[in-house]
Amino acid sequence: MTFKSFLDISNLSVQLDKKLILSKLNLKIGLGEIHVIMGPNGVGKSTLAKVLVGNNSEYSISGNIIYDSFDLFSLSPDEISLKGIFLSFQHPLEIPGLSNFQFFKSFVNAKRKYQKLGPVDNKEFLDNIRKFMKILNIHEEFLYRSVNEGFSGGEKKRNEILQMLLLDPKLVILDEIDSGLDVDSLKDVFKCICSFVKNNNSLLIITHYTRILDYIDVDFVHIMNNGCIVKTGDKSLAYDINEKGYSIV
Amino acid sequence: MNKLDIKDVINKKYTAGFHTDIVSEKISPGINEDIIRLISEKKNEPKFLLDFRLKAYSKWKCMFEPKWSNLVYDKINYNDIIYHASPKIKKNIKSLDELDPVLLETYNRLGIPLTEQKRIAGIAVDAIFDSVSVITTFKEELQKYGIIFCSLSEAVHLVPDLIEKYIGSVVSYSDNFFASLNSAVFSDGSFCYIPKGVSCPMDLSTYFRINTAGIGQFERTLIIADKDSSVTYLEGCTAPMRDENQLHAAVVEIIALDNAKVKYSTVQNWYPGNESGKGGIYNFVTKRGICLGDYSSIIWNQIEVGSSITWKYPSVILKGDHSVGKFYSIAVTNNYQQADTGTKMIHVGKNTKSVIISKGISAGNSKNTYRGIVSVLPKSSGSRNYTRCDSLLFGNRSSAFTFPIIKSKNSSVNIEHEAVTSKISEEQMFYCQQRGIDEESAVCIIVNGFCKQVISELPMEFLLEAQRLLDISLEGAIG
Numbered sequence: 126m127t128f129k130s131f132l133d134i135s136n137l138s139v140q141l142d143k144k145l146i147l148s149k150l151n152l153k154i155g156l157g158e159i160h161v162i163m164g165p166n167g168v169g170k171s172t173l174a175k176v177l178v179g180n181n182s183e184y185s186i187s188g189n190i191i192y193d194s195f196d197l198f199s200l201s202p203d204e205i206s207l208k209g210i211f212l213s214f215q216h217p218l219e220i221p222g223l224s225n226f227q228f229f230k231s232f233v234n235a236k237r238k239y240q241k242l243g244p245v246d247n248k249e250f251l252d253n254i255r256k257f258m259k260i261l262n263i264h265e266e267f268l269y270r271s272v273n274e275g276f277s278g279g280e281k282k283r284n285e286i287l288q289m290l291l292l293d294p295k296l297v298i299l300d301e302i303d304s305g306l307d308v309d310s311l312k313d314v315f316k317c318i319c320s321f322v323k324n325n326n327s328l329l330i331i332t333h334y335t336r337i338l339d340y341i342d343v344d345f346v347h348i349m350n351n352g353c354i355v356k357t358g359d360k361s362l363a364y365d366i367n368e369k370g371y372s373i374v
Numbered sequence: 375m376n377k378l379d380i381k382d383v384i385n386k387k388y389t390a391g392f393h394t395d396i397v398s399e400k401i402s403p404g405i406n407e408d409i410i411r412l413i414s415e416k417k418n419e420p421k422f423l424l425d426f427r428l429k430a431y432s433k434w435k436c437m438f439e440p441k442w443s444n445l446v447y448d449k450i451n452y453n454d455i456i457y458h459a460s461p462k463i464k465k466n467i468k469s470l471d472e473l474d475p476v477l478l479e480t481y482n483r484l485g486i487p488l489t490e491q492k493r494i495a496g497i498a499v500d501a502i503f504d505s506v507s508v509i510t511t512f513k514e515e516l517q518k519y520g521i522i523f524c525s526l527s528e529a530v531h532l533v534p535d536l537i538e539k540y541i542g543s544v545v546s547y548s549d550n551f552f553a554s555l556n557s558a559v560f561s562d563g564s565f566c567y568i569p570k571g572v573s574c575p576m577d578l579s580t581y582f583r584i585n586t587a588g589i590g591q592f593e594r595t596l597i598i599a600d601k602d603s604s605v606t607y608l609e610g611c612t613a614p615m616r617d618e619n620q621l622h623a624a625v626v627e628i629i630a631l632d633n634a635k636v637k638y639s640t641v642q643n644w645y646p647g648n649e650s651g652k653g654g655i656y657n658f659v660t661k662r663g664i665c666l667g668d669y670s671s672i673i674w675n676q677i678e679v680g681s682s683i684t685w686k687y688p689s690v691i692l693k694g695d696h697s698v699g700k701f702y703s704i705a706v707t708n709n710y711q712q713a714d715t716g717t718k719m720i721h722v723g724k725n726t727k728s729v730i731i732s733k734g735i736s737a738g739n740s741k742n743t744y745r746g747i748v749s750v751l752p753k754s755s756g757s758r759n760y761t762r763c764d765s766l767l768f769g770n771r772s773s774a775f776t777f778p779i780i781k782s783k784n785s786s787v788n789i790e791h792e793a794v795t796s797k798i799s800e801e802q803m804f805y806c807q808q809r810g811i812d813e814e815s816a817v818c819i820i821v822n823g824f825c826k827q828v829i830s831e832l833p834m835e836f837l838l839e840a841q842r843l844l845d846i847s848l849e850g851a852i853g
Contacts, residue, residue, distance in 0.1 A: 223823030232809035
């Protein structure tokens with residue numbers, strides 16, 4: 126790496142009720158880099174994602190995370206979001222009665238307020254959303270349904286990516302974006318992600334499966350086990366895992 | 375990182391809790407026939423009204439406080455209450471110039487400007503302070519349309535026949551414990567008559583203010599909408615913060631004749647007591663309307679955020695054929711507040727229709743109960759009801775209850791009932807925060823989504839008031 130790390134996790138240990146979930150984990154992600162974290166169930170992948178976005182009230186934590194020169198632990202979850210980290214949820218939440226459109230408008234305006242801009246113009250905003258919806262193959266009525274309520278697995282994940290495009294974050298964490306997605310949805314979703322990361326955005330993909338490597342070029346593959354990263358390599362490492370299983374690490 | 379504390383987010387400061395320093399003329403506390411005669415005498419009432427009061431009092435003496443509600447509260451000692459108190463001001467004033475500036479200032483602080491220049495365009499206000507109406511705005515303008523809008527005490531002298539005919543016709547003097555008490559000692563309230571064929575050109579409103587310590591407020595409102603008329607009515611209520619509980623037992627009666635439409639909206643923001651449940655208003659209110667004529671409609675909207683105890687069931691008797699009754703309610707309880715609220719829809723006429731949408735939100739240690747009756751009588755063929763009552767819970771100490779009763783004596787009717795109880799989850803909150811929305815706004819948008827069905831039914835003027843009180847972002851409902 127020739128430039129300074131954008132995200133620098135050092136010696137991160139996380140405990141829940143005296144059980145060690147992450148143990149002295151180290152990871153550096155540079156601007157514009159695409160990282161994949163793989164590993165069997167229960168090794169702490171999703172916990173890492175949660176900690177990175179500030180959802181950590183139940184844990185006891187040691188170590189450091191520096192993001193874009195900020196101490197991540199000094200920021201509240203909404204501040205972390207405003208400073209450009211986006212998490213695509215493994216299980217996106219439902220908010221009954223609140224339309225997608227109103228939800229989008231609320232968070233885009235929160236971001237604009239943070240950037241000291243006035244509220245978004247309705248027409249302009251709608252045009253912008255429609256542009257993204259077209260790429261993601263999302264139908265117009267989607268906007269007026271309650272947030273994620275009654276959505277299929279594929280619709281929920283498309284909705285996450287639509288939100289990502291609207292917020293234009295600097296670091297995106299995809300927590301098992303590929304679970305519950307059929308092939309067509311996977312194609313639509315990764316088409317968006319690929320064009321999105323061209324703007325020097327960083328990406329951290331958390332997954333069980335190597336099938337996503339067919340859709341995106343990644344820079345680093347990390348294998349996680351027992352709460353820390355046990356092996357790092359390039360794309361070929363993922364294919365080894367695919368063939369021989371996690372036993373090779 | 376600090377744990378999410380939703381309590382902090384929804385704990386709002388009570389801004390209407392100030393006391394107005396004005397000399398009050400009080401009668402001595404306690405209730406007996408002499409007190410009732412004194413109240414009647416003070417208002418120079420005709421005999422029929424005194425008889426009505428005395429009849430109610432003798433009935434009330436034999437009645438017991440209802441025990442069926444889901445409410446727990448300290449015993450009310452009816453002989454400690456002062457039943458009439460009025461600010462010492464000039465009576466029967468003709469213009470605002472004569473109104474005590476202290477009172478003007480009070481209403482200004484409450485966001486109800488009364489002066490000509492500052493009046494909210496399109497809303498006439500009857501301002502009730504303790505036991506009396508201090509001023510009614512736009513009275514003359516409304517007279518041009520034949521509309522009578524004034525305090526009930528004034529109406530008794532202006533249109534005694536109408537009062538004699540309709541008072542107690544919807545909520546009888548013997549209806550229930552609190553209605554009987556009110557019938558015996560009622561002080562002031564608003565009166566409104568909309569003549570045939572008139573659509574009221576502005577919204578009418580009553581603003582109730584309890585100021586003096588130790589008093590009870592027992593106002594009575596009577597609204598008569600003649601054939602083919604329509605009116606939108608708004609009601610607001612506040613009180614100072616005090617450690618002792620104060621009783622408010624009101625009666626509202628609405629009569630809608632053929633094809634008349636009445637929409638009655640309440641923002642109930644009585645002092646709710648402090649965080650540990652000390653103080654606050656005991657709100658025991660009987661509100662009922664009758665769709666007397668064919669094709670008439672009565673709609674109740676209520677936003678209940680205040681009072682330490684709320685006992686209130688705005689109801690509609692659907693007597694006329696094809697008449698419509700609706701009830702839209704949002705009840706928010708926090709800390710140690712208790713609300714037992716809902717509605718009764720009594721289907722009497724043919725092809726009548728009722729809609730009930732109730733949203734209860736409970737936080738802190740509070741208790742929020744929906745109680746409702748949908749009753750269809752034998753001759754009410756082809757009638758319909760749709761009920762939806764949802765509850766939203768914050769934290770682990772609040773509770774929600776639902777007691778819906780459905781009675782149908784006609785086989786040709788269609789009754790639907792839906793109910794959902796959900797909890798605002800930390801995951802939901804976190805999902806919003808991960809998108810950059812701060813905690814407070816996250817609560818607002820989640821609650822707003824929950825209440826959407828009710829909020830979209832509120833009159834425009836009311837939305838602003840509702841927003842101020844509920845801290846709900848209303849973008850969703852009006853955008």
